[in-house]
Amino acid sequence: MRQFLIGDQAFDDSSPEFLPQLERAYEHKLRPLCLCREPPVPMYIARMDDQFLIKRMPLSGRQHDPGCPSYEPPYELSGLGPLIGHAIQVDAATGATMLKLDFSLSKRANRLTSTVPSDPSERVLSDPKKLSLRAMLHYLWDTGELTEWTSLWAGKRGWGRVRSSLQNAARQMIVRGGPLSDILFIPEVYHQDDKEGISARRAATLAGAKANGPGPRKLMLIIAEVKEFSPARDSQKILVRHLPFPLMIDEGAWKRLNGRYDTELELWRSNEEFHLIVIATFGISSAGIASVEEVAMMVVNENWIPFENIYEQRLLERLSGLKRRSKKGLRFDLSRGQPIASVTLPDARPAPVAFFIIPTNVDEDYEVALSEMIAARPEMAPWIWRVAEGEMPRLP
Incomplete structure (x- = not known):
């Protein structure tokens, strides 16, 4: 049972008055306060599938008590840590998050080719304090609480819920x-x-992506589930679910996409239950054709939890049956040569657990960074699976 302060009254989330109060607070733009700590922690009300839910404010997870369902593990265990205060800045007064981007939201008239952002490990970032397209997708997934799972949600998370969470x-x-x-x-x-x-509704939303004459034009962002890829004349089609027209991508960008995301594509094709998520900037020509400009991808499992390799998926599968909440760590703009906590169990007892999966052939820099990450968070109990040494260790 949780308690929230709405206006000047405290309510248990199990009381019969709670849901009507949430609806009234939503209409009057009141901000509920979580009473897990003193002073109380501000939250906000979201409307999803005609239900009103209390959600934590962006980057406020560490302000909650570790026993509170809204608590989040340290950001430094994932790729989110380096971005906070730089690419991601929170307005304490309004709770809004300002994002700095390293990709364009406009298109020059003479630019005719799509681009595929390279892996951070393969390039020198001109400004590491900005979000890449991949990091934007990771941040939306994380803020939408789609990196969290408990067995109590089995069968309750489909594309409709994913869409509402992202919105x-x-x-x-x-x-x-x-x-x-x-x-x-x-x-x-x-x-x-x-x-x-x-x-x-689709036509009204997409109006901002349509070309209105010569000169630079605005682009929009799309997040969708890939249905299939198919060839077209001098280009490729990205067919996504719930959309009656394809996204066009030129042949050069398509080849780079296959090289950059070969691991994600291989994982997606290996199992019918996996989903491939695409994020792209796109525009619609005067002829009505939707073409992507920049594109990135991410593979998720049947519960819509992202994973990088089959070892992470095996761990997620083992943890998916627990009633205890788990949280998937995301890489954002960190390279694969840097360690992150693959998963955390924030409310495990006697201490929260951080799961680390160590790939084969890691170098000394990786081992040093891993040791420093574990030492910096003594409140987290580390669980380590060195893939080169054999099967998954026993779960804590």
């Missing part, structure tokens, strides 16, 4: 002076009985 997260974010939600398009789950309504 609610985007409403808290500001890019280039405006709400991220204004330029983010996420295909709506198709329902035959609402075909015309879905089409009208």
Whole structure:
């Protein structure tokens, strides 16, 4: 049972008055306070599938008590740590998150080719204090609480819930002076009985991506699940679910996409239950053709939890049956040559657990960074699986 302060009244989340109070607070834009600590921690109310839910404010997870469901493990255990205060800045007064991007949201008239951002390990970042396209996807997934799982949610997370979570997260974010939600398009789950309504809402949302004449034009962001890839004349089609038209990508960018994301594509093709998520900047030509400019991808399992390799997926599968909450760590802009905690169990007892999966052939720098990461967080109990040494160790 949790307690929240709404206005000047405290409510248990199990009390019959709680849900009606949430709806009224949502309408009046009141901010609930979590009473897990003193002073109470500000939160916000999100509307999902006609339900009202209390969500933690961006980057506020460490302010909650470790026993609170809204608590998050240290950001330094993932690729999020280096970005906080630089690429990601929170306005304490409003709770809005300002994001600095290293990709463009406009297209010059003479630019005709799509691009695929390279892996951070393969390039020197001109400004490491900005979010790449991949890091943007990771941050939305993380803020939308889609990196968290408990067996109690089995069968309750489909694309509709994923979409709502991402949209609610985007409403808290500001890019280039405006709400991220204004330029983010996420295909709506198709329902035959609402075909015309879905089409009208899609057209209204995509109006900002259409070319209106010569000169630079604005781009939008899309996040969608890939259905399949298919060849086209001098280009490729990315077919995504719940969208009646393809995203076009030129042949050169397609080849680079296959090279950059060969691991993700291999994992996706290995199991029908896995999903491939694409994020891209795109525009719509005067002829009505949607073409991507920059693109990145991520593979997720049947519970929509991201993973980097089959070893992480095996660990996630083992943990998925627990009623205890687990949280997947994401890489953001860190290279694969740097360690992160693959998963954490924030409310494990007697201490939270950080799971580290060590790939084969790591170098001395990796081992030093891993030791420093573990030593810097003595409150977390480390669990280490060295893949080169054999099967997964016993879970704590």
